[in-house]
Amino acid sequence: MDVNQFQSIVNFIWSVADDLLRDVYTKSKYRDIILPMTIIRRIDALLEPKKDEAIKIYNQYKDQIQNLDTFPIVKELWGGGINYSQFTLQTLLNDPKNIRINFENYLDCFTGNIKDIISKFKFKNQLDTLEEANILFGVIERFCSPKVNFSIKDILDEKGNIIHKGLSNLGMGYIFEELIRKFNEENNEEAGEHFTPIEIIELMTHLVFLPVKEQIKQGTYLVYDNACGSGRILAESKEFITDSNGFIQSNANIYLYGQEINPEAYAICKANMLIKGEDPNHIKFGSTLSNDQQNLKFDFMLSNPPYGRSWENDQKILGVEKKGFNSSCNDPRFNVGITSKSDGQMMFLLNMLSKMKFDTSLGSRIASVHNSSSLFNSDSGMVAIRKHIIENDYLEAIIALPTNIFYNTAIPTFIWIITNKKPEYKKGKVQLINAANDKYFSKMKKSLGFKQNEMSKEHIGEITKLFLENISNEDCKIYDNEDFGYTKIIIEKPKSIEVLKDDEKFKKLKDKEKILEKLKILEQNAQDFKNRKEFIDFLGVKLKKSEENLIIDSDKNNNTEKIPLKINIQSYYDTEVKPYIKNSWIAWDSASVGYEILFNRYFYTYTPLRKLDEINNELKELEKKIQDLLSEIM
Structure with missing residues (x-):
């Protein structure tokens, strides 16, 4: 216009x-x-x-x-x-x-x-x-x-x-979107709730659509945002695909779908669709987690769901039941795992996974924004979700965004790129891009809430280039899926004699004296136990399971080891654990596979400590300046 x-x-x-x-x-x-x-x-x-x-x-x-x-x-x-x-x-x-x-x-x-x-x-x-x-x-x-x-x-x-x-x-x-932008900038506290910065949306569209641009020149495609806020991600997605002067210039039919729980944001989004000639009936009101209203499968899904926010009420509506360390409910979308009630961000991602197409050559592509907790939090639900995504080879890339890029938070955030149709050269691989590096953003002249940094089109272009070229360098690393995996095991060992003597339950054991004698032998002459049974056989007494647990230290919080998947568990134990924890063994029945992405580890750059002579010379120089200043005063 x-x-x-x-x-x-x-x-x-x-x-x-x-x-x-x-x-x-x-x-x-x-x-x-x-x-x-x-x-x-x-x-x-x-x-x-x-x-x-x-x-x-x-x-x-x-x-x-x-x-x-x-x-x-x-x-x-x-x-x-x-x-x-x-x-x-x-x-x-x-x-x-x-x-x-x-x-x-x-x-x-x-x-x-x-x-x-x-x-x-x-x-x-x-x-x-x-x-x-x-x-x-x-x-x-x-x-x-x-x-x-x-x-x-x-x-x-x-x-x-x-x-x-x-x-x-x-x-x-x-015009409507410009009004929304101006109002959000006037009221920064609420802006980040339902308003994703335009440069983040542009980056997401580049990463989702450009790898398949030749495939979407014609046809019909459905785009979905399960936390659609004011609908800007949806609108920008269609614009990016169909812009006659853009990168793709597609003639395809693009249909937009979304769901939003906030009444005002829902009204804005629905109005936006109505104003632009889209079908407003495709925008649904209510909680995506407990009242999912989109029963379709989608070609593209882009979302910035709430992170670090409770979804306790949704859990109650879904009838989530906690069983030990795990939770479950009857909703098939969440069969993979259920995160703690304090943070539902990964449940939005599971919702999108449940809506992927598997019967088309394109499959489905997803871009979803999350905080760092999604990468390594040890919550059993998050562990299960990461495992499901990586072992099914859905994870294509993770892009670290600059801090202070959103209006309502300064914390590190990441874009997950997910697809169920990876190209051959990306199969079994995950690409990490460090766009938090200061070469990919600039400082704003005036802060808007927490937003102090911004990305230009040039910055977005550079990040997109890293993604499309898929070549390892200082800001882009490519790893095997297994590089993020580990086997978590519990190391068991006998409790110390001092601890057992103070344990009232142990004092009631019939063979307590014999057990203590055997433990004294172990203190003098360590044994090579392969498992719990060998230790119990060494004691020479018959014990119930509960009695075994009285004398064996199997603390899940303090006695665990995470062993990289590419490393043999027994070899790791023999070299890294056994020499330091005598009379211990691996509790093989505790072994579980998980995945975590410790992003900073992969982009860590060692900074050598300064030499003492250099520091001493600097101190002497400062001391001289102080003396000179004092002399002037006196």
């Missing part, structure tokens, strides 16, 4: 807030009025020429009003729903005294998706404030100003010259 047209409309809408809302609302609350009014005015402008037809349709089908939006005759009007009130925003202004009651009537007469959007914005809750401040009429009047054109048709003068160009769906989408 024309840049001047875009900026003039954005500035006009922003001026409504500055001129009318300034003394009534704080800046952080402007959005509660401006966003729903922008949507209402756009739809009003689209429906105004078809008002009589809309009322006629309503009168004919009002007994089926719940399904009215799905009727072909309604979709033909403009693709979105109708308003069957006798009013338009413009005609509301003819009766200033009854503006409140008439406007409420007008809002109540929207159907389906539009009604849902207004409801989730809780816009009607604002009417008391607007009326009491005597600005409701003024707000509606300003949005009906002839200075801007919210319609899709050009406005002409008497001679047929264009005064104001028509506003396309795409153009309106750009």
